Amino acid sequence: MNSIAQKSRDELWKVARMSLLQTLRFAATVHLQKGAMRFSKEKLEQVQRARMQKVVRHAMAHSDFYRQKFRSINVNKFRLADLPPTTKDEIRGNYDAVVTDKRLRLAELQSFIADSANLGRWFLGEYAVTQTSGSQGAPLVIVQHRRCIELIFALMAARSSVAKPTLNEAFQRLFRPRKVAAISFRRGFYPSGMTLEYMQELLGSFVQVTRFASAQPDLVERLNDLQPAVITANASVLEALAMHPDRLQLKSLKYLTSSSEELSEGARTRIEAAMKAPVFDHYGAGECLQLGDGCPRCRKLHINADWAYVEVVDNDYQPVPAGTTGTKLLVTNLANFAQPFIRYEIADCIALSAENRCHGNPMPQIECIEGRAADLLCVNEGNTKRFLSGIMFHTVFSAMRGVREWRVYQRERNRLEFQLQLLDAATIAGTTVEEQLTGRLREFGLPESVIVEVRFVPELAPDPKTGKMRRIINEVGWPDSTTDSLQRVGELKH
Numbered sequence: 001m002n003s004i005a006q007k008s009r010d011e012l013w014k015v016a017r018m019s020l021l022q023t024l025r026f027a028a029t030v031h032l033q034k035g036a037m038r039f040s041k042e043k044l045e046q047v048q049r050a051r052m053q054k055v056v057r058h059a060m061a062h063s064d065f066y067r068q069k070f071r072s073i074n075v076n077k078f079r080l081a082d083l084p085p086t087t088k089d090e091i092r093g094n095y096d097a098v099v100t101d102k103r104l105r106l107a108e109l110q111s112f113i114a115d116s117a118n119l120g121r122w123f124l125g126e127y128a129v130t131q132t133s134g135s136q137g138a139p140l141v142i143v144q145h146r147r148c149i150e151l152i153f154a155l156m157a158a159r160s161s162v163a164k165p166t167l168n169e170a171f172q173r174l175f176r177p178r179k180v181a182a183i184s185f186r187r188g189f190y191p192s193g194m195t196l197e198y199m200q201e202l203l204g205s206f207v208q209v210t211r212f213a214s215a216q217p218d219l220v221e222r223l224n225d226l227q228p229a230v231i232t233a234n235a236s237v238l239e240a241l242a243m244h245p246d247r248l249q250l251k252s253l254k255y256l257t258s259s260s261e262e263l264s265e266g267a268r269t270r271i272e273a274a275m276k277a278p279v280f281d282h283y284g285a286g287e288c289l290q291l292g293d294g295c296p297r298c299r300k301l302h303i304n305a306d307w308a309y310v311e312v313v314d315n316d317y318q319p320v321p322a323g324t325t326g327t328k329l330l331v332t333n334l335a336n337f338a339q340p341f342i343r344y345e346i347a348d349c350i351a352l353s354a355e356n357r358c359h360g361n362p363m364p365q366i367e368c369i370e371g372r373a374a375d376l377l378c379v380n381e382g383n384t385k386r387f388l389s390g391i392m393f394h395t396v397f398s399a400m401r402g403v404r405e406w407r408v409y410q411r412e413r414n415r416l417e418f419q420l421q422l423l424d425a426a427t428i429a430g431t432t433v434e435e436q437l438t439g440r441l442r443e444f445g446l447p448e449s450v451i452v453e454v455r456f457v458p459e460l461a462p463d464p465k466t467g468k469m470r471r472i473i474n475e476v477g478w479p480d481s482t483t484d485s486l487q488r489v490g491e492l493k494h
């Protein structure tokens, strides 16, 4: 008995020590990322060049795919523009040759993420595995070292905060961790869901993370009970919460972070007025989660240019000047060595600011992001309104097999028509897809009163102008009463 008690004491002590070490390690990483915000333009370029060289050198040494792709490049002397862009199809088609750690095999990574018991676990003890939602074509499995996930959190903490933590405060936080409410649609291996699984472990004793599901009916009450200092959720979830300003009593709330969806100025105003705290946006793609973080000084997003090299280009991969919206991005992830993404094509249309007027962060500002809007639909549920966000649909479809493309039309307030293009090899019976889809939508809070119709179509094509797939089409507008109440929420600020 005594030996069991001794053993569990030893075990507890070991966990506490590990947690303290991780906490200190995280604090040091945040400190380093804060330091980079004082870089001069020259220093930033120097750091970018050095990291770029390191990634390319590593890729050419350890990835058969990149060795072949860059075979005409002199690794000691190359310009970025010399490197041919990389596409998702190339990475998907050559997976095992792309990754640089030969122990990483697509088949094993796929079976790892097929088992939800592996959520929050590290593959081979050191890698996080995620799968993109397929919102821009077929899904892609992405693997990155634990240090990359730590970096993502450290960048958010360092760059979306004005606080200058003192040693005393850090010490106090060890004993009184900051309460974080993390709201998601469901647990899963999709990129933003995956990172949340590791948040508690990586941030150590500084935070106490409580998870919530956006569809849970008592969400507001549970948040009021918890009194979180930080809330992290998708923009549409925050917007839906902001619809109940009178029910929210979040007295300890310091700030909110939103990700996965663009935060419009209107939405930000409404959320900040209802929550009485600032919202910081986070910008990432599954292939490079640390693309940008919201700035508390200028309120814009800054590219984390020391860890993500972003080129805004046109359809022919030619750079467009700052201030002009490109049709795609070429992204080089300067942190991921396990699965290198070098001049990797992402179909986001963004414009960088022509001039950075921010006092505090010298990294490039994003002027606007198009095609990432939180496509919100509003349906009736009894006498109240329920918001259905784009990310909810993306989440539902990412978990469905056999669907190549999808689009949803809100034909009437409570009637949704889904158009689906199935994979060529899909042998699923029509009714099964319908049942699966309806079941999952209800799970995420789609009211029973909303009619779901499914149509199978031979092809769903992207918008010929933007090359982007428009997936959520609102044909009925927002109800007048909603506009009124949204305005009312906005007015509270004044």
Ligand SMILES: [Zn+2]
Residues within 6 Å of the ligand: 295, 296, 297, 298, 299, 300, 302, 358, 359, 360, 361
């Ligand atoms: Zn700024």
